[in-house]
Amino acid sequence: MTVTLYKSAKDNRALDKISGAAVVAAAVPIQNTDKINKLRPVFELAMNAAYMQANYLYCDALDRYYYITDFDINTAQRIELNCIIDVRQSFSAAIRATECTIIRAEAIAQPTKIIDSKLPVNPTSKIVTSIVLPETSQSFDTNAEYSYLLTVVGGEPSA
Numbered sequence: 001m002t003v004t005l006y007k008s009a010k011d012n013r014a015l016d017k018i019s020g021a022a023v024v025a026a027a028v029p030i031q032n033t034d035k036i037n038k039l040r041p042v043f044e045l046a047m048n049a050a051y052m053q054a055n056y057l058y059c060d061a062l063d064r065y066y067y068i069t070d071f072d073i074n075t076a077q078r079i080e081l082n083c084i085i086d087v088r089q090s091f092s093a094a095i096r097a098t099e100c101t102i103i104r105a106e107a108i109a110q111p112t113k114i115i116d117s118k119l120p121v122n123p124t125s126k127i128v129t130s131i132v133l134p135e136t137s138q139s140f141d142t143n144a145e146y147s148y149l150l151t152v153v154g155g156e157p158s159a
Contacts, residue, residue, distance in 0.1 A: 001029070001030045001059065001060065001061035001062075002027045002028055002029050002030065002059075002060050002061075003028050003030060003043055003045070003057045003058060003059050003060070003081075004023065004025070004026045004027065004028070004057060004058045004060075005023070005024040005025045005026075005028060005051055005054035005056070005057050005068075006018060006021040006022065006023060006024060006054060006055070006056040006057060006058070007021060007022040007024055007053055007054055007055060007056070008020075008021035008022075008055060008056040009021070012067070012086075012088075013088070014088070015088050015089065015092045015095065015096070016089070016092065017056060017065070017086065017088075017089050018056070018058070018065070018089070021056065024050055024051065024053055024054040025048065025050060025051060025054070028045055028051075029045075029046075030043050030044065030045060030059075031044040031045065031046075031078065036062070038062055038064065038085065039084070039085050040082075040083065040084050040085070041059070041062070041066065041083050042080050042081065042082050042083070043057070043059070043080070043081045043083065044078050044079070044080050044081075045078065045079050045080075045081065046077065046078060046079075047073065047077040047078055047079050048079070051071070051079055051081070052071060052079070054068055054081075055067065055068050056068060056086075057081065057083065063090075064085055064086075064090045065085070065086040065089040065090045066083035066084060066085055066086060067083060067084050067085075067086055068081050068082070068083055069082050069083060069084055070082040
């Protein structure tokens, strides 16, 4: 198992943090450990002062990218890199390949009045003529000039 260490200046929200990043060290072997946490691993390497310049790494065996959050130097001339997974970079190919509809609203105060030309719904067609919620006896006017977005959260199936 090896890691490649980087010095990256990219924003944490970016998908491609390794383009333009300086490679501090490539194919550095990791000391054997009993257990590695995939989300917050600690990688132990032979000591090299250059490694302390790195803030990012890629682990080939786990096929994941990690932020280096801290490092510790122990008495056996080893450096321990404390890391946390970078989900955006590790799964950037899957994120880019995802097809979805993103709904945007002009104001947070009116999330139910979303006008989005890319939403695959015909706002002029009305399928439902009346909606009554028996829990509240609240009815919705389907003759309004905007579409409703019904979201259901929680609940359990009735027995």
